[in-house]
Amino acid sequence: MDLTGRVVLITGASRGIGRACALKMAELGACIAVNYSTNKEKAEEVVAEIKKMGKEACAIQADVTVQNEVEEMVKYTIKYLGSLDILVNNAGITRDTFLLRMNEKDWNIVLNTNLNGVFLVTKAASKYMIKQRYGKIINISSVVGIAANAGQANYAASKAGVIGFSKSIAKEFAPRNIMVNVVVPGFIDTDMTNNLTEQQKAEILKQIPLKRYGKPEDVANVVAFLASKESNYITGQIIHIDGGMNM
Numbered sequence: 001m002d003l004t005g006r007v008v009l010i011t012g013a014s015r016g017i018g019r020a021c022a023l024k025m026a027e028l029g030a031c032i033a034v035n036y037s038t039n040k041e042k043a044e045e046v047v048a049e050i051k052k053m054g055k056e057a058c059a060i061q062a063d064v065t066v067q068n069e070v071e072e073m074v075k076y077t078i079k080y081l082g083s084l085d086i087l088v089n090n091a092g093i094t095r096d097t098f099l100l101r102m103n104e105k106d107w108n109i110v111l112n113t114n115l116n117g118v119f120l121v122t123k124a125a126s127k128y129m130i131k132q133r134y135g136k137i138i139n140i141s142s143v144v145g146i147a148a149n150a151g152q153a154n155y156a157a158s159k160a161g162v163i164g165f166s167k168s169i170a171k172e173f174a175p176r177n178i179m180v181n182v183v184v185p186g187f188i189d190t191d192m193t194n195n196l197t198e199q200q201k202a203e204i205l206k207q208i209p210l211k212r213y214g215k216p217e218d219v220a221n222v223v224a225f226l227a228s229k230e231s232n233y234i235t236g237q238i239i240h241i242d243g244g245m246n247m
């Protein structure tokens, strides 16, 4: 797979899965816009690692829930890196609690970040992709958006929403040569899952037929494939990366 000459924007690329996607796609030749929300230092570390590989990269602060910040981020990517060919909507958060304890703030922030954020960034990026008649959009959902989980009604709703959204725009954008796909990670070892108790982690491990947690690189490898020309006849698909958790 070769991504030479491609420009990739990844939301939430300072850490975890986004960071692994940035490094993998840079390794394959792409230039990377590394978006982050608050963690400037971590985002700049990712940029420095990419530059060490001899590839172009920049860190861009933008909150995916704020429309003008999103529009500026897309403009800056195109101005600084020269184009925008591949978008990975990866930024995401959790605010887990059972429904009766879930307040509106917990609900809104998760839906705003995980679903409205995908809408805002996709809309801003696709205006450009439509004009150039080429683009790849890869959205990160979750096994929880498919199989659900007690204590994650807000997160499950947001991640199920990402799937419906992605299939709809895959149909809208196919005539414009823009492919839209979703990856559905299971349990991946990142900061997001680090706050689970050892008991919760052990319970999850029992549900994974491959008997190991996923690594960010397991997701990045599939995202890179969906970003490459090798996947040009794939659109509107949901690809599970979960060690067999959901069959």
Ligand SMILES: NC(=O)c1ccc[n+]([C@@H]2O[C@H](COP(=O)([O-])OP(=O)(O)OC[C@H]3O[C@@H](n4cnc5c(N)ncnc54)[C@H](OP(=O)(O)O)[C@@H]3O)[C@@H](O)[C@H]2O)c1
Binding pocket: 011, 012, 013, 014, 015, 016, 017, 018, 035, 036, 037, 038, 039, 040, 042, 062, 063, 064, 065, 090, 091, 092, 093, 113, 140, 141, 142, 143, 184, 185, 186, 187, 188, 189, 190, 191, 192, 193
């Ligand atoms: N880990 C898993 O097991 C798992 C499983 C299924 C799906 N996923 C999904 O995969 C994606 C990445 O997860 P992860 O585990 O890598 O998470 P993570 O390690 O917690 O990293 C989250 C990233 O999102 C960024 N972010 C958060 N809110 C943002 C906002 N409003 N605007 C812009 N960026 C924002 C963070 O930026 P800062 O560093 O600046 O805070 C960070 O780069 C998420 O969508 C998550 O739901 C994860």
